[in-house]
Amino acid sequence: MELLHLRYFAAVAQELNFSTAARKLHMAASPLSRRIKDLENELGHRLFDRDTHHVRLTPAGSALLPIARGVLEQVDSIKWRLDETTRPQRTTLLLGVPTGIHPDLRMRIDALAERVRDRFEVTRWPGATDRLVDAVCDGRLALTLARLPVGGDPALEQLPVMSERLGAVVPRDAFPGRESVALAELADLAYAGSPAAGTHAYFRGLDQQLSDLGIKKRITLNSATFDGVSEIVSSGLAFSISMLDPKSPMHHYRLDNVTVLPFSDFHPRLETGLLWRQDRANGGDLEEVAAAAREIFAEPLHV
Structure with missing residues (x-):
């Protein structure tokens, strides 16, 4: 037969x-x-x-x-x-992801995961930037996205991957029909920082810039969430600062009486990088992943 x-x-x-x-x-x-x-x-x-x-x-x-x-x-x-049977066994890599990552950046990360899928399974791990960077340093995470700047640890390699323009999160009824806003127009409102404002170097620096430019009032929310900041802004007591691009997931936290306007006289941008340990990327277990990342992110995203 x-x-x-x-x-x-x-x-x-x-x-x-x-x-x-x-x-x-x-x-x-x-x-x-x-x-x-x-x-x-x-x-x-x-x-x-x-x-x-x-x-x-x-x-x-x-x-x-x-x-x-x-x-x-x-x-x-x-x-x-x-x-x-003959294919090399896949290794799981944990990649840190802070809150509010832009969907275009997620697509690039997906492209990186697809590029290395024969040898690695890339799994995302959420957290705050500072903790994610610490986890990369001690080896708990293979690599991480991080809001820059981060500590200048010489053991880490930083690859810039995205630059996002920031805008003013303001009560809509206080600025009807507006296409932009000047900082001087916000002087009567308190600045309500994002939940990361007290812990991350960039947001601490942003807070100082606002103070130097005449924004003196502050509202501090204990255990603040993005929903909580939006509630304060919606009430007309405060403004905040967040990603301007409407595709950003941070816009999901907006309430009906909240809008995001570009500044006419202030141009803050939030930079995001991809970080890994140099000893793992240069001749180590992440050499292939790092090489793919450098190629995929050769041109950082700007929104």
Whole structure:
């Protein structure tokens, strides 16, 4: 018995029509019928009941069909099984992701994961920038996205991946129909920092810039969330600063009476980098990933 006999049998059993099965097998119906006869003779069982109008499986044919399909599936999977056996085992890499990552940046990260998927499974791990960077330093994370600047640890390599323009988060009813806002117009409002404002160097620096430019009032929210900041802004007591691009996920936190306007006289931008340990990227276990990242992020994103 040859494998072709089983393929011919399975094709006829599926179609229950010799002519249709022959077309799918790219052969004539007469040779196909002869091969089925040869198989029946070898097995000593009639596999099909045939007349001029119908083809039906006999009890022996019904019993053979799952056996034949199982054999064919095993044979057809040989190449795939060999490929899987000889392919290097995939290693899980944890990649840190801070809150509010832009969807265009996520697409680049997805491209990086796809580029290295034969050897690595990239899994995202959420957290605040400072903690994510610490986790890269001590090896708990392989690499991380981080809001820049971060501590100047010489063991880390920083690859700039995105620059985002920031705008003023203001109560809509206080600035109806406006396309921009000047800092002087916000002097009567308190500045409510983002939840990261007290812990991250960039937002601490931004707070100082605002103070130097005449924004003196502050509202500090204990255990602040982005929802909480939006509530304060919506009430008309404060303004905040966030990503200007409407595609940013930070816009999901806006309430109905909250809008984000570009500054007319102030141009803050939030920079994001991809970080890893140099010793792991230069001749270490992340060399392939780092090389792919440098290529994919050769041109940082600007929004």
